[in-house]
Amino acid sequence: MTPQPHSTAATAPAPDAAVELVLDVGPVAHGGHCVARHEGRVIFVRHGIPGEKVRVRLTDAEESAKFWRADVVEVLAASPDRVDHFWHAADSSRSWQHGHPPVGGAEFGHISLARQRGLKSAVLAEQLKRLAGVESVPGLADLANVVEEVRGSAPGAESGADETYDAGTGLGWRTRVGFSVTAAGKLGMHAHRSDSIVAVREMPLASERINRLRLWDHDFQGIERVEVAAPSNGSRPLVLLAPAPGTSPKRLNAVAAGLPDDVSVAAFDPLTEEVRQLRGRTWVQESAAGHEYRVTGAGFWQIHRNAPGTLVGAVTEFLHGGGFLGPGSVVADLYAGAGLFTAPLADAVGETGSVLSVEGAPGTSRDARKNLHGAPQVEIVQGRVERILRQKPRNFDALVLDPPRAGAGKAVVSQLVAAGPRAVAYVSCDPASFARDVGYFQQSGWSLAGLRAFDLYPHTHHLETVALLTPAP
Template sequence: MVSQDWTGRTVEATVGPVAHGGHCVARVDGRVVFVRHALPGERVLARVTEDNGKSFCRADAVQVLAPSPDRVEPPCPVAGPGLCGGCDWQHASGPAQRELKARVVEEQLRRLAGLDVPVTVEPLSGGLLRWRTRVRFVADGDGNAGLRAHRSHRVVPLQDCPITVRPAVDAVLPHSWSEGDEIEATEDADGEVHVRRLPSRTRRQRPEQLRGGIAVQRAAGRDWKLDAHGFWQVHPQAADAFAQVVREWADASPGARAWDLYAGVGLFASVLAEQVGPKGRVLAVESGRRAVADGRANLAGMRQVRWRCGQVEHVLRQRTDTPQVVVLDPPRKGAGRVVVEAVATAGPDRVVYVACDPAALARDVAIFGEHGYRLDKLRAFDAFPMTHHVECVALLRRA
């Protein structure tokens, strides 16, 4: 039991390994300190920012006494202690960022699934900056748009956001807004910027579309028209890259049955539909009504795709068919035990799991393992440069 609150205290620490969440682990006087703005091996002065009286506390590295050779100058002036919480690794070189993310994926698979899997995080084309095509800003009390500080509701006003595409930045940041407004900006594949203002909760109004609501995107050899502020991959290269991996690993046979769970607008369903052909069947399950409507419109020519709108766990309770392959692309929390067990009970030969959180992926891989599925392949992609987020695609096979 910790008797003294360390909040505000500055401690000297030698920084240890990276941990999931954009920080590294240090130990001071027997306590674990999660340190942001540091790199493994560095000696730093860290100011404690949060202490809930447990065995650990959180801190920011406010001075680097012995820097890592991987340390670089952050390209954003507000990517530092107490400032914008949007990025985690701007102080690390690109190769170092990808190495840190690889170590996190490996550690989560080892800790939660008992697997020792070597991981390489692959870069997507375009570099570390100006890749983010979808962003949500928030307005402060002076009407300036910005992003929130780490683990805080405090808004840090911005002059620029170097990881966001310039047209989306220019559509929002130069303008004045009402306090508490959230402003979403999306640049689509045609270069059109779509802006939506979500008024503060204190002013109950309907969302305001400023520049249209239908975005055009391109992936898997198709043009897609969808709600500009619905789900689509943030990095412009990500959707096509993931679709290529799904195509290779799903390898559905002509005439077979396949499931696309958490289908969005049907990106992976389109890949499966091409493989099974007109005599096969693809079940696409998605809970968002607008996404289902967009998916039906985009895949209207693929009659082998059958849509179900609803929670995946509820829809699967009613299924008795046996798919050859299942593709899973759940939200950050992962699929979870109920869905994983329902998929395993259906008995597909292969499961292709697209995951944006390595801890959720590792947990679900462990559950699949309980039901006779082994992790056969894994690829990881740096779809969110400068942040701690990493996208993984895993292939599980029935033993």
């Protein structure tokens, strides 16, 4: 499409009007955008790099809003860290030239990988300083380069399960991907903060095993969402179909029958997490840290092929190194999922120790029971973390905390502190909720004793942190 003339007015655009501005891109902020200003108004800009001069299209510009949002449509003065985007569907300038917004999920794809990690480090440092007053962490020279590149082989890679994976490009790392479906029944992905679905015919962040399924060649009319999991250990992939209201069983079975023969297919309800077998298994077999894990349906599992081993290694190193974990230790794995951390914790404490594994989702908790059935030192409990800790008080040596993106929150942190552990290993996928919770721990007299951060989501703004928190002497 022909770019619209840019406007210098700070008033809100008329509905459906394409208003463009020329802006100087400021510092990175949490959420995958940078901060810019226009006539006193803050504009959150996606697809830019700090220091650039760009032309943007306003995508969210209500007059009453405290800030506006915009996408870059043209780079007028580029950063030396700008690279060609690897995915046309997620390239902002190219997408708007073709009349539609870019898909989400690769919002840092125009930035060199080294600069991506620097920006993520800056966001983590800013959140820790602003929300917890933390400006330094023991063992770290500074927080400016705290986010680490993740390399190494995942389980199954040595057998050729996914030989095309190359950590140096930041591509091919996702073993799980979710797709929306267009009105025409084709796989697509949403634009950021939009109901718009853009059809796709590739997903470069996904593993080669997922791309080889070529699900975009199939007709998914009657389906609202498609989830696919292809474990890096080479075990059988699973395709989950969320049918649209009114879709008949006959249509659902027809969609399943048309999918590749070497995948399991199941129907699922995203709200209830109920899973119904259509063909093959309703679960996948994952491998990590020397253990096998059954994960049913859309149950949680880390999406980067190397994430499970990386995170288990960081958690156990912190706890072993501090003398909080070993034979005979009493520990708990909170928000335990299918037992990723529970199994190696059970190895570490041995038969003389104990592990309390707590998970709120009933289906995922059932998976944990199956995965840990051979470990008598493990007690699997399904329920809310704060309730279970009150019901089962123990003299814990350590707690492992891996909450959802919203974090633990003040009430849970207070309950953790009241449980009296010697240490907490906190795993987080969101720097804002993590920093907020660190602040709650500090209000109770605890301190941040160790921190590592990992670039487990290349080409996105996301990162993963592992922290060691200990009470004041």
